[in-house]
Amino acid sequence: MLAAKHWQQFLNLNWDPSSQDFGILSFALNSLFLAFLATLLSTLWVLVLSVFLFGVEDNMFHRPLRMSLRIMLAVPTIVYALMGALYLVPAVRGFTGASGYSFLAVTLTLSVMLVPFLMKQCEGLFQAALLHQNSAASNSGFSVLQTFLWVIFPQCRTGFLALVFLGFCRSLGDTMIALIVSGNTPVLVEGWLSPFRNLTAHIALMAPTDAYSLMYASSFVSLGLLLAFSVTISSVAYVLIFKNKRWLW
């Protein structure tokens, strides 16, 4: 078991093992910032795509778009991470002069990975609502766009919010993208171009350390924090889903 003084060593913002500082709170904050911004960005994309897929009459682009999203959903996270490291990092480096391993690169890669995940969930949500409401709405003279914007989406807004929370948890728990694209610098993120480290990457990096060291123990404290964040967010999402469950099948 960890002594009280060890908790003080872990629960601060400073990570400097040479000074016996094993603070992981900066990694926790980085995880929350990253998950928030990646989810926000992907939610915006999901809203635009949802309007296009559900608020516009069927057209020649719908099928290939749906197919592409399904293929993207099946792509393992490591592929997104490697694509981020091989293409996005050099692009950020070329535009900014920074190394490219940055908060910006991780946020963009993670948000791209999240879009098909959220779209898949949204499809189920909106299609269930359409099944119940479509005839009534079109009988009332609503266009497809009006039906989606004024009937379907408002009906599903709580369920949509719950899905956004699930997306937040998904990005909070992602390891490979953060580990490969972030630069893993053990500091609190200072800007879009800063390299940084989040909790999941920290756990992966600490696994090979001396199993009897405080560095190794810090990975378990990180795990506890990550679990606490995920359980809290998932609980909120669960309550929202329960409230809105009639649109979920």
Added chain:
Amino acid sequence: MNKFLLSLALLAPQGTKADSCPLPHSSGTVRFAGGTAHIPLIEELGQGLRKKCPGLRFLLAGGGSGVGVQKLSAGLVDIANTGRPLSDAERKKGGLKSYPLASDAMVMIVHPSNAISDISLSELQTMFAAEPPRWPTNTNPTHIFVRDEASGTQEVFMQLVMRGKKISRQAHYTSSHGAMKLAVSRDPQAIGFLSFAYVDEQVKALSIGGTAPTRQNMVNGLYPLMRTLFVNVKETPSPLASDVISFLLGPETKALLEKHGFLPPPLG
């Protein structure tokens, strides 16, 4: 049927395999895990041994020194590779013992297009500690890459180069030699370090204070960034693991050490 079996037995090379296999226990599986600097050497050693001992199999995994030690302590592998000496706790709690396998050079690397070809230890120390890091010869910013805290190579870098100074808060941490090489080989402003066995034309090796990382300089003791690689086993290893360790430390491995840019381990 008996004639068929007899002819098969006659066709088989009688006794040659068992005779040429240098291990007393010539069959079974030996599981390795741990430091990645050892991998090219042990991989080739395993391929060579397998030709002589067809029943022998090497299962080789990386994961870093600490992972190797954990797996060995838990009895999940037979041999752990480490790029650092074991801590007292690891040695006592896991019931482990270590053998120095080879001396390895740590090489500072930059992008092949980088004009810089030599750097002193004090310049390296200043550069890796600066906020923000800059090249010693001009004011251009540099992107510095180091290994993660679990790495034996990183520990040696801290001892031999940083010597008590803290690494810049803008350093990037990579989790393997492969990730380090990928990062530096694609960034003209990057500097990092690798085990000598991993250096190839994708990166440019720097000389340190005028001393190039050549075998000659390493043998003469002129190259300053050297470390020892270890292989570790349980206090009472399996007979096969014990044989493999004896072979690894024996004269047959010397040529392979040389081929991979390693030197024999320091005496004592």
